[in-house]
Amino acid sequence: MPNCLYQEVALPGSCITYQEVAVCNEDVEDALWMYCLEGFDNLKNKPVAPPQWTLRTRDDRNHLLTGILKLCKENLGRVPKIVGMDVVEMALWAQAHAKTLPSGGPLETDAVDTGLEKGEKVSVERELVSKAEEEDMEALLGTYVLGIDEAEAFSERLKRELTALEAANVHAILESQPLVEEVLQQLDAAQGSVEDMDEWLGIFNVKLRHMREDIESIEARNNKLELQAQNNASLVEELNNLLEKLSIPSEYAAVLNSGTFVDERMPQNLEACEWLTNALRSLDAPFLDANYVNMRAVKDKRIELEKLKSTFVRRASDFLRKYFSSVVDFMISDKTYFSQRGQLKRPDHADLRFKCRTYARMLQHLKNLDKSSLGPLRKAYCHSLNLLLRREAREFANELRASTKVSRSTGAWLDSSQGGAAQGAGGADTSTVSDAYAKMLRIFIPLLVDESSFFASFMCFEVLPLNPHGVEDDKDDDEDGISATETDGSDKPAEQNPAELESLNQSLQELLDGIQEDFYAVVDWAYKIDPLRCISMQGVTERYLSAQKADAAGFVRRLLADLQSRISLQFNRFVDEANLQIEKHDRNVKQMGVLSYIPRFAALAGRMENLIQGNSRDVVDQAYMKLVNTMFAVLERIAQVDPKYQDVLLLENYAAFQNSMFDLANVVPTLARYYQQASEAYEQACTRYINSIINYQFERLFQFAQKVENLLYTISPEEMPFQLGYSKMDLRKTLKASLSGVEKALPAMYKRMQKHLTSEELLPSLWEKFKEDFMDKYESVEAILAKCYPSEPLSPSSSEMKEIFKNFVF
Template sequence: MTAIKHALQRDIFTPNDERLLSIVNVCKAGKKKKNCFLCATVTTERPVQVRVVKVKKSDKGDFYKRQMAWELRDLAEVDAKDASKENPEFDLHFEKVYRWVASSTAEKNSFISCIWKLNQRYLRKKVEFVNVSSQLLEELPKAEESVPSGESQSVAGGDEDALDDYQELNAREEQDIEGMMEVCEYAISNAEAFAEKLSRELQVLDGANIQSIMASEKQVNILMQLLDEALSEEMLQSVKEQMDQISQSNRLIQISNTNNGKLLDEIQFLVNYMDLSKGHIRALQDGDLSSPKGIEACINASEALLQCMNVALRPGHEKLMAVKQQQHLFTELRDTFARRLTNHLNNVFVHQCCTHFLLQYLNVSYLWQGHDQSSTLSQHTAELTLPKHSPLHRDLLRYAKLMEWLKNTQREKYDGLSRTYVDYMTRLYEREIKDFFEVAKIKMAGTTKEGKGNKFATLPRKESALKQETESLHGSSGKLTGSTSSLNKLTVQGSSSRRSQSSSLLDMGNMSASDLDVADRTKFDKIFEQVLSELEPLCLAEQDFISKFFKLQQHPTLAQVNSILVTLRKDMVRLMMNKIFQSIETELNSLIALGDKIDSFHSLYMLVKMSHHVWTAQNVDPASYLSTTLGNVLVTVKRNFDKCISGQIRQMEEVKISKKSKVGILPFVTGFEEFAELAETIFRNAERRGDLDKAYVKLIRAVFMNVEKVANESQKTPRDVVMMENFHHIFSTQSRLKISCLETERREAKHKYTDHLQSYVINSLGQPLEKLNHFFEGVEARVAQGVREEEVSYQLAFNKQELRKVIKEYPGKEVKKGLDNLYKKVDKHLCEEESLLQVVWHSMQDEFIRQYKHFEGLIGRCYPGSGITMEFTIGDMLEYFSSIAQSH
């Protein structure tokens, strides 16, 4: 190590004006062993800079190089890992932590000791040494082997220690040393003798010092004896006793004052927190619970009582008789007031509900006797409105704080009041909701007739009569439903009577067209919306009242404090609402069933309206009773909607065609058009648009499939005509309505219409010029078989004479006659409502001209120079087609 230190000083640090004080051989902890040296150095120039330098051998291993250096002032911590055991690992905390493993524990300790010494001497900010033994820090680092002579004399391992021990002599010390050396002439020549003499003199001085110390001890003992004698004298003893008495008296006075202060604090605490005023006691015992002032006084008194009962007593207070008496008084007041409050609120519930029932009975009687009473249950239901209970809620909310007090002090009485309220309100709401829905059903069925001169003709006379009337409506299939079996036997009617059919896919539900129209559906939509609009505020108002009155509302910070408590409160509100409004879901489902029975297309209106109200309720409170109930009913409505679509598809599949009349536009094709028009009106900006799009796809695919089915089964009307007309109608409908989800089907309908139009035109044009067509088909066949076009005329069956013979059979007059017959035949095939006759006729004209030109081309190529031409020209053909169209 000495040789390495010598080499490092010479090659690295001396050129940089630095002195190497300590060195340690290390490698990085946890990595592949690559040794290097950590060196502690100081600069030779002032101000002195202290560094830790990392030195390693070059890759070739022939010299050392300086790799990295850190200023000692940047060192924050030295961690030796273990102060009690030998451990070569240590950490240096600069801007990051460097973990090292020394080659030996002795080298590590020597290096750390040197760092500690440099830190103590040169730095103001002290480095923290962790897991380093205090003994190691107190000792100076041992001097390592010195650098051999001939090099810098300041490189020796003990230089730093020597610098620490050296102190400069002052003038007085220099003179004394010079005097001693002058007395001893041999001081310079014989240093050993001089040193021995100095040692003997030092021993003499040490002996003198010891004798002086011993003499001083005797004097101290004498002084202590004198003091003891003085204390034993009577005067000093009297003063001591008086001072002790004064001190004891002062201590007792201080203790007494402290105790009196503490006692006063205890008394003041009990008076402040356990004293209830006489006014509060009177309010709790006899306060008026029916007047606003009395209620306010009772609220203040109950809160004061609760504070007194909940005060946190200090240790020992519960043993005081006065405290026990006060607690007994508070308990009696609590029980007395709780009984008074419970009885009073029970009476309020009974009084309010009985009064409401009585008003219902009296108002109905007055109305039937001709008296005009507003805001009555019967008139509300006649107008399809539900009575508002805001007055009842307003009266009861005055007791909300008292209910909270009762909830915190007498939970069983609070629960009893909750059950009482729910029982009474369940009976009240059940009566109101039942009457409300009975009138809604009558209005929905359209059987409520307004009597002439009697403005109360729509009022229900009795609940039983209303029930019987509604049940008779439900059972009257002649009024509410058409003949379902007729749907299975539906036949395709003539075009003249088809427009008078129902506006559903087949018959717009289960009713005939004479019973249903747009006004009827609009009326149903308004009734259903009115029902939902009345139920929504009713439920929300009652839920809000229950939450406030029974103190079940959610506080802003409650969800963060105790989520379980929030859930319990919500469950309590939901249970109370389910009990009070237990009839709503049943009545809604009954109303929906009636609407669906009247007209299955009512499910479209109900799906849109119900979805909107569910969405609104969920935005207000997703966990509310209203949101949950409407969501359950929405499932039923969606099921009815799906059943409606499936029913329409099933009716398409069961359709039968007439063998005696032409088909024309099929009823379910026009029905889809009217269904789409109605649905687009109903579902405009609706939340459930996706359900309609899915239904569209199912219906249109069923329409496509059944159009082809009818076309294949048709005997009187050609298949191409059935396909052409119906797919043209479908394409026109989709182009007009612009239903984005049916864009693919719209293009498919156009393609089918175009293909079957072309097919019908080609097949029809083959009949007027049948022989001519057959002749040229034979010519084309010979050419296809390999006969050259100019050699076709040498074929016996297709020579020039045969061609002239065929052409002579079709002079202009015969061609016009054939076209006229063709026009009449096409007119018989096509229906009037689609108006495709002129389109087809124009297509036939174009096709005829195309065939004419094709025949002329064959004549020119296969019979060159023959001079053979058709008996009529293209101009003649245009005149034929135009005159025929105008004549019809």
């Protein structure tokens, strides 16, 4: 068994570890092991001792620990460290389980019964107070017999004793005075040495401080010199850069002040402009530091560059104004650029744009240098090109009208015959008129849009690219095409600039103003030849107008809108004249048969439907409404002149309107509405006319039957023969007067209808309606007489009357 034992013990219900036990005496060590093994029962069955031992109860654990602590204290002189268990708790447990000695004997306070075996005792020393200390405390307390309420007296006594002890200590110190004086002398000597050392240290400190100040001064001067050297180097570099910005190359100055603008010298001019633009920009923030902006040298150099800029801008502007005018004057003086007799010439501005494109980049530089300089240049370009465009449009329109061969219409659509109306202007084909107008638009609208787009790009307007072509470019095979919109490749903004767009439209107004007069002349010329051609011209104009964007080539869009308004005005003028002719129809002369404007309107509507293109349907429908309303109103007015033939005139004309409008009413909703109106008016006129024919022969019979029917509401049928004026004798007289010779009366009625009607095709349908209405009334009379006068049968009966109609031969 070794002399030193290191073992870790884990106990149930706690975390107690016995870290170290050192035993020097072998006998004591053996006794300790034997004592420990008494509480373990799980080691016999184990071939190797486990690292942990388990005790049965908490009391066994406390017996073991108190025994170990006492052995260690008695033999080692110290208590080992215990983890997980309170020492005070263990002492209290030992005190609680200590057994009382026999009476008369002294109290053994440090021995407790461990309860391991019967009669075996384990003595455990109180680890809080040692044995000697406990005895001293008992002796001290034994000298004082005090009650519980004498605590203050005890405290006073202790204070007095403490004072006495302190006085004894002072006396002992006074008795050792020689030693104290010797110590004081040594302290004085040491203090002198310390003061000398402090004086020397102060001197050295002053010297060191002065040296430190000298070193700091030298370092500050060196830092300032180094910083000054760096600043001087940076300043020299910055000044060199500034001098480079302020210097004006002589070659650029010569070009800007007195250079020429011929094509060969344009690269040098553009290079000089680019340098001047960059030089002016470099003198402004952020390209130049804000501290340099107010320097005198910079201000002087800016003034010099501004003078150079103004000189160049003035020279370039004068040159371009003269150049634009000279190029246009050259084209105007050359007649081959324009249409001539017998030859239509499509305007071609490719050469003009090629010459202008040479100076496109210079215009961009002029805008960067002085944006206000573009205003006069734009006006000059617009004025020059306007002369060219107006000359081209005038020559083209004149030759277009001269080369179009067609007979002129009279314009009075009621004066000619119906056949002539169907053919139009005197029977001639006037489609060449609208074709000429369409050709005018096909040639010039894309040209004007191209010119607008080229002008916007060439004159550096900050707008989105314009639509190069308003509609599909329908070109004839024998004509040269015009070039698409040409640009200078300058950057365009991502969004539309309203201010720039407004400025562009104002310039385009100056560029294209006056050219609309030639378009108006073509419209007026076409109207004089055939007013109905306004319909097809309206459709062509709407097609071009719908293809134009609202923000693209604003003047071209306004031009098309003005043309549309003028065409509508001319067409409305024709409709008003036709309407006036209808209203002036001779109402003083007795009118018979179908009025002349009914078939004329049918022919007119047929031609108008053939000429409709695009959205011109609305214009035509408005014309239909105005004319038909007037036609129906005049018809009703004329019919009222002769009430005797009023219904005949109405039914014949309404029937003629239906017959002539049947095909068109199936495809034109506006005419279908008037067709229905005419049909209803025809039915009403037919009903009134047939009633008048029936009443001419049988009015007395039907009136008698009507009166009888009215009396039946107040009296019974049996009482009817006894009423005054409704006796059987009155009935016989009425029947005799109305039905005698009825076989001859029916042919007379047919002849009367035949005499009234001028349209033979209406007679069969009217006669059939006459038979139906007559038989309905006749059968109702027969029913009433059978109810009220059963003994007086109707002769002929309704069946016999039907046979008479069947046997009737026209």
